[in-house]
Amino acid sequence: MTFRFIHSADWHIGKPFRSLPDRLSGELATARIDAIDRIAAIARARAASHVLVAGDVFDGPDLPRVEIRRALERMAQHSSIQWLLMPGNHDPLRMGGIWDRVRQLDLPNNILVLATPEPIALAPNVVLLPAPLTSNNPGDDPSRWMETARTQPGVARIGLAHGSVQGFGSDGDSAVLIAADRALRAGLDYLALGDWHGTRSITANTWYAGTPEPDRFPDNDPGNVLCVTVESGGKVSVEKVRSSHFTWAKINARLQSCEDLDGVDRELSSLSDLPRNLLVKLQLAGSLSLADHGALDVWREGWSARLKWLDVEHDGLIVRPTVTDFDVLKKSPALLEVAQRLSHRVDGDDKHNRDAASLALLRLYGFAAEAVNEAQS
Numbered sequence: 001m002t003f004r005f006i007h008s009a010d011w012h013i014g015k016p017f018r019s020l021p022d023r024l025s026g027e028l029a030t031a032r033i034d035a036i037d038r039i040a041a042i043a044r045a046r047a048a049s050h051v052l053v054a055g056d057v058f059d060g061p062d063l064p065r066v067e068i069r070r071a072l073e074r075m076a077q078h079s080s081i082q083w084l085l086m087p088g089n090h091d092p093l094r095m096g097g098i099w100d101r102v103r104q105l106d107l108p109n110n111i112l113v114l115a116t117p118e119p120i121a122l123a124p125n126v127v128l129l130p131a132p133l134t135s136n137n138p139g140d141d142p143s144r145w146m147e148t149a150r151t152q153p154g155v156a157r158i159g160l161a162h163g164s165v166q167g168f169g170s171d172g173d174s175a176v177l178i179a180a181d182r183a184l185r186a187g188l189d190y191l192a193l194g195d196w197h198g199t200r201s202i203t204a205n206t207w208y209a210g211t212p213e214p215d216r217f218p219d220n221d222p223g224n225v226l227c228v229t230v231e232s233g234g235k236v237s238v239e240k241v242r243s244s245h246f247t248w249a250k251i252n253a254r255l256q257s258c259e260d261l262d263g264v265d266r267e268l269s270s271l272s273d274l275p276r277n278l279l280v281k282l283q284l285a286g287s288l289s290l291a292d293h294g295a296l297d298v299w300r301e302g303w304s305a306r307l308k309w310l311d312v313e314h315d316g317l318i319v320r321p322t323v324t325d326f327d328v329l330k331k332s333p334a335l336l337e338v339a340q341r342l343s344h345r346v347d348g349d350d351k352h353n354r355d356a357a358s359l360a361l362l363r364l365y366g367f368a369a370e371a372v373n374e375a376q377s
């Protein structure tokens with residue numbers, strides 16, 4: 001017996017990205033729906049006919065009906081694949097919840113909502129034990145029932161659950177706790193987990209698939225699905241397969257001069273062959289002269305045009321005027337005096353004052369440099 005399936009989770013269809021511009025949040029929402037096509041292609045390429053989704057298919061209960069239909073429609077189009085959808089903490093199965101609305105629609109034959117914790121045959125000799133959530137805080141480990149679930153001898157047991165594994169520390173966003181040794185205690189061949197948005201192995205046969213399309217700047221490893229092969233005798237192999245359209249990355253850099261941006265260039269270039277599909281959060285620390293701050297602005301504009309999105313946090317980057325900076329201001333003794341006073345404030349203790357003085361210095365220098373350039377041309 002060999003059974004191969006795709007383990008996915010945390011699709012969060014309909015997730016709004018309110019902190020991002022409308023144009024971009026629309027593209028990110030589309031990418032979440034398009035992930036269904038990419039998952040189907042991965043399944044077909046590996047001859048897997050089942051896709052198990054371990055909770056949080058939908059981001060929340062208030063999704064417009066047409067958005068629900070859009071997702072179902074996309075799954076229906078891949079008719080050779082059986083989609084098994086389990087409620088998670090974002091889309092729990094409760095009265096008047098999103099699954100009621102899903103079930104009011106004419107569900108195509110290749111989509112199954114896993115609404116009850118009871119064994120379901122996936123193939124001859126393969127049984128799925130799902131642990132759907134009925135609230136976002138059920139107060140008990142929903143996978144516990146798997147220990148007493150009876151199946152025929154020799155049948156492969158695959159568990160499906162959504163929540164945080166105890167003692168794993170990282171936690172997803174749910175308050176639901178799953179025992180880390182559930183697979184062992186319930187005699188499972190494999191336990192497919194959702195909630196944690198990165199791909200992660202807890203034991204050799206207990207995995208988080210992570211979200212197939214990243215939804216935040218990660219500390220983990222999102223953007224994959226798992227292709228799982230279960231063989232008789234309990235042998236399991238797990239292949240991590242990239243499924244994301246967009247790549248989200250976080251970079252930290254310490255700058256002492258603009259030349260240090262070369263390192264950031266190299267790091268950015270190494271992230272993806274397609275910079276237009278990259279979203280980057282760049283956290284800067286260190287200090288730059290006034291002239292280098294101007295050069296940083298130009299550099300930033302270049303990368304903003306190349307990337308899908310560039311978010312620069314420069315709270316940790318200090319303005320440090322140099323002698324050369326003051327040369328630009330020297331032509332006007334009054335300006336120079338103001339700049340020197342501001343530069344003392346940049347070294348002060350009060351953060352609010354420091355930030356205001358830094359900004360004022362940068363503006364002052366920018367205008368002065370512009371005036372010098374105009375006078376020379």
Ligand SMILES: [Mn+2]
Pocket residue numbers: 010012056090172173195196
């Ligand atoms: Mn989730």
